[in-house]
Amino acid sequence: VERPQASSTRVRNNMRSVRRKNTAPELAVRRLLFFRGLRYRVDYLLPIKGCRRRADVAFPKLRIAVFVDGCWWHGCGLHGGQAKTNADWWRDKIASNVARDHDTNSRLHDIGWIVCRYWEHDDVTSVCDDIEQLVLRHRSV
Numbered sequence: 001v002e003r004p005q006a007s008s009t010r011v012r013n014n015m016r017s018v019r020r021k022n023t024a025p026e027l028a029v030r031r032l033l034f035f036r037g038l039r040y041r042v043d044y045l046l047p048i049k050g051c052r053r054r055a056d057v058a059f060p061k062l063r064i065a066v067f068v069d070g071c072w073w074h075g076c077g078l079h080g081g082q083a084k085t086n087a088d089w090w091r092d093k094i095a096s097n098v099a100r101d102h103d104t105n106s107r108l109h110d111i112g113w114i115v116c117r118y119w120e121h122d123d124v125t126s127v128c129d130d131i132e133q134l135v136l137r138h139r140s141v
């Protein structure tokens with residue numbers, strides 16, 4: 001399926017604003033983790049055979065992968081919504097993103113990684129609390 005042309009200025013602005021990398025929530029999580037003294041890799045190419053998948057944040061030695069999923073791109077039940085134009089294309093696109101997320105999760109589990117997946121609407125502090133506790137727990141093993 002071809003990526004549709006934005007059919008109006010509003011849609012065009014919307015498409016432009018839903019960036020997939022370095023989103024504001026992702027940056028906020030990274031900043032707070034760093035502030036708390038955690039050191040991590042960003043946009044980390046995961047060691048999954050046969051496909052190129054990246055984690056937003058990764059602790060490779062501890063085998064922890066963190067994803068901060070955009071509500072729109074990953075089909076959040078609260079903010080996923082319905083596209084007004086090119087609805088079929090978007091539905092397919094988002095469904096395939098969700099399927100790939102599940103696939104990434106199971107491939108990571110297969111190679112002994114821990115997967116932490118959050119929504120961009122999740123509270124940054126609780127997300128970081130969660131990650132920090134996990135990292136500290138696994139560091140001390």
Ligand SMILES: [Zn+2]
Pocket residue numbers: 071076077078079080119120121
């Ligand atoms: Zn959401």
